[in-house]
Amino acid sequence: MPVQKKATLLIKNIGQMITMAGPVPRLGADMKQLGLIDNGGVAVAGDEILAVGKSDEIEGRAPLAEGCVVIDAKGMVVTPGFIDPHTHPVFSMTRENEFEMRILGKSYMEIASAGGGIRASVSDLRNSPTELFIQRTSRRLDRLLAYGVTTIEAKSGYGLSTESEIRQLEIIQNLNETHPIDLVATFLGAHEVPDEYRDRRKEYADLVINEMLPKVTGAKLAEFSDIFCEEGVFDIEESRRIQQAAKNYGLGLKFHADELKSTGGAELAASMDAVSADHLVYASETGIKAMAESGTVAVLLPGTTFSLAGSTYAPARRMIEAGVTVALSTDCNPGSSHTESLPMIISLAALQLRMTAAEAISAVTVNAACAINRQDRIGRLEVGCQADIVVWEMNDYRELPYHYGVNLARMVVKKGKLLTGLGNDTSGRKTMGPV
Helix, strand or coil: CCCCCCEEEEEEEEEEEECCCCCCCCCHHHHHCCCEEEEEEEEEECCEEEEEEEHHHHHHHCCEEEEEEEEECCCCEEEECEEEEEECCCCCCCCHHHHHHHHCCCCHHHHHHCCCCHHHHHHHHHHCCHHHHHHHHHHHHHHHHHCCEEEEEEECCCCCCHHHHHHHHHHHHHHHHHCCCEEEEEEEEECCCCHHHCCCHHHHHHHHHHHHHHHHHHCCCCCEEEEEECCCCECHHHHHHHHHHHHHCCCEEEEEECCCCCCCHHHHHHHCCCCEEEECCCCCHHHHHHHHHHCCEEEECHHHHHHCCCCCCCCHHHHHHHCCCEEECCCCECCCECCCCHHHHHHHHHHHCCCCHHHHHHHCCHHHHHCCCCCCCCCCCCCCCECCEEEECCCCCCHHHHCCCCCCEEEEEECCEECCCCEECCCCCEEECCC
């Protein structure tokens, strides 16, 4: 007879427990369905969710192990750990000088043409020690975790040479092994054409295809391949060629697409069965329809438009109405969106993309999980799922976008481990209340 699992962590008296039980991904009107349980409870055994239901039922359904940590949520909101499906987290040099240049009227492309932008971060990566990147990225991950993010997609793309791209991916691998946050690695060797290849674009594409991709995949350093498919960076045919090679090497595909103008990036991503197409500020109606049909996730990055002082945001409502899988992300990077606050992105999604709080939560849980092929394990509070859980200091989930610019994440659980301080209840079991 199998041994009955016992709870090592119990969260009770949850005012609103958002389980995200239901269809995966969430499409259209279903994005407003949160699988919400009032006065809920969740029990965890090790790193997995053991039981979910009404608070007063959970202890009877899930016997407690000796030393079980008991959290009294005191009527607060609980969600799955948030997922950030588009980040560029490995950098040491910040680019606040470029931020000021934009305030004074320079465009992103003007700054890039003058040697700033991605090329500035490339120079920094090539000339700074690995330990510095590990230290600074680790602190960045700490901030993401503090804001309720428990899993991120992490891109390379600031190396643009075989050696430097591999070094950046090795840093991501190191941090995935040593930091509580799970990092899903994406190879972005085609982020820009480096200075030494400015007049030899085809040679750089050949380098990505014939040298970088074999070495990256041979060392199992990435799960996805991304490309900056945009006018002035990699055009449609260059993008198709590089990404087809990546697909042949077994990598899932992602695209930076239609960020600065409509170039057909969304259509290309859909035609290649990409897992996601990201940015999509200027996605065409044809591209939106193609993504809905292919199941390619639209990862929207309103923080980038905000940080670049733009006035045009991705057409989220048209995408939702068309049946596209919509996710949200910080685009955490040193140039165009220097933030670790996914809750702030949710506020921007409400105000600029006209997404409801429920739609935004769907976009950073189940739909974001689909954008990194992790929908079988994360993004939901259901039995057997990974125990990534956040307790939020609010009584109504709609406060999340409304109470903007502050951190309402009170407690974060990653793989069943409570990552904040402890107290004691009268039963003698370890307990946490609001801190």
